[in-house]
Amino acid sequence: MNDAHTFLTHEIGSLAKPPWLVKTSAGRPLDASDIEHARSWGEKLDVDGYEELVELLRNGAEDSVRDVANWSSRYALRLQEKAGIEWVWDGEQQRTEMYAWAIAHANGFESRGTVRSFDNKYYSKSAVTGPISLAEPYHNDEFEFLKSAAQAKLKVPVTGAYTLAIWSYDEFYGPREGRLGKGESRAATIEARREFALDIARDLIRPNLQALIELGAEWIQIDEPGASTEADELELFAESFNVSVEGLDCTFSTHLCFSDYDLFFPAIEAMTGCRQYCVGFANYDSRELGTKAEDRPGYEVIAKFRDLPYDPALGLGVLDIHTNFIESPELVRDRILYAVDVFGDPARIHVCPDCGLRTRSWDVAYEKLVSMVEGTKLAEEALSRSLAEAR
């Protein structure tokens, strides 16, 4: 470790879609505030040629949905780059949603409508109804475009096999009738889900990853927000990760959020191909400053990630994405310094939000990310000082 350690910063995946993309995609008319949104954010983020978008929106973009989506990707990239993030994605501007986008490009699923996630947030849910296969690689077009548009490095978020399985209804692998009054056999349920998740891993995720790698993807983040849904299926989650990535030439990480993280141990000891876990902690943490264990209750579990035998990095979630509260740079700093203290090796700590910032406005998301980068710099400075003092 040298005196000038810098922490790798990255985002997680999703970002809200701007009103001009939402309305254009839905075929709804724009109003003056939408065009002002495009103008003001284009100016604020220094988006090259944003006047072209403003003109397009003013003249009616109903026949240019793809162009508008590309503009939205440029804006989202710039929002993160301007905030100072090192590894970025476009906030999934061109995807419907992390589950629906993958399912829409798979064979073997049928839509079953909309289900609430929380409050006024919802997701579309499908059922597996037949054999699963990849209809077409579903991140290639966006990756190709983003390669041409990004200034920072690209990390591709891909929804993982286990999450796709656990978020779907099963109308194919498990029994269709005769369940009433039998009592649940967990072994049979797990075996059905195992078959389901591994089919997704092998026949949907893996060929999609291979397509991305052929296009030059360097870092692929397997999103698994559903990983800890069933405490007795963690080994299945790990197995599905391994089947998805084993032998592929790329850096793979996984994203976990809003879970009892203790549950992941020891199952993820088997995920030796995972080079980084990016995990949401801030949601559970205090907003008070401090770098002692008692100051950082949300980060209690990180020592378990430290002790994994294959030494993965930890993507340290330092922004609570469920609130508009803007974490101060000092709070971010203290969360990082606490993690460094636990890990001992700052190189194994990366800095990121808890999860995608899709549920926050761009104003809030940008402020949070700026604060995250500033807090990261404060942590770097503090670390340098302490190293210098130690010598």
Added chain:
Amino acid sequence: MQAFVPGIYPRSEELVQATRDLDRGRTTEEAVDAQVERDLQQLVAAQQDAGLDLLSDGMLRWQDLFRPLVEAAAGLERGALTRFLDTNTFYRAPQGAGGEVRLVEAVNGRYVAPLPAERLVTLPSPFALSQGTGYTPREVAEGILKPQIDATTAEVVVLSEPFLAREDAADFDGLSSALDVLHGGPPLALWITFGDASDLLAQGLAELPVDGIGIDFYSTGIDAVPDGFGKHLLAGVLDARNSLLEEPREIAAFAARLEEKAERVALLPNGDLQYVSEPIAREKIARLGQAKTTRAEEA
């Protein structure tokens, strides 16, 4: 034999869109209220068309099983966003805020909507509401649930209990003490949702001081129900976490087996129907009604 549907009912696609629009500043509270009212009317019609015995308002405004009560109470506050069991739906886990826990004002017609016929009301069980708060089930029963039930007019109050079946060592004495507090008003039913109640039944679930016990029969084998079951048996025969549609004849045949074990049986879902989309939930309600009719014709 009765049939009814306690718990939170899914929102229609129109209400989903209205609430999304509200969050994005594209519509008004009044427009959302109007859509909630239309959803409620459709839900009432679905229950009446199915011939259900007690109406439910579907708790269409409840963000989760706890939130309106937490927000109406002193001593509780909204905690972290927490996954609800094995679903992809999250709730704000209640947490203790210190001091005496008490209902400041009973949740009103906004959360317990008026209905045109005999009705049920669903509330969290005292055990579920107390989880993670630092208060005992009896304290939340006395401070929150009892005054809420006293302000409630219903043929039955269903106390939804999603957590008890997952306890390694359920504290029956504590729960019994809490349920004792709640008597004096409408009949009470403890609804064990989304879980295997076999161990609870073996430990004396049916002896708890309530009038009815709800069992999830997709997780619980029928053999776990003792012969001569002395309580109103609320049988969870619709799988609210599965999009597969139940066969009314299979439910009716199963109900006949239950009637050999319990004098009074009601057919209902094994948990809140909000874990399937509204069109699927509506079809499940219709099939519940068909099952009840089929059983009545066969009896």
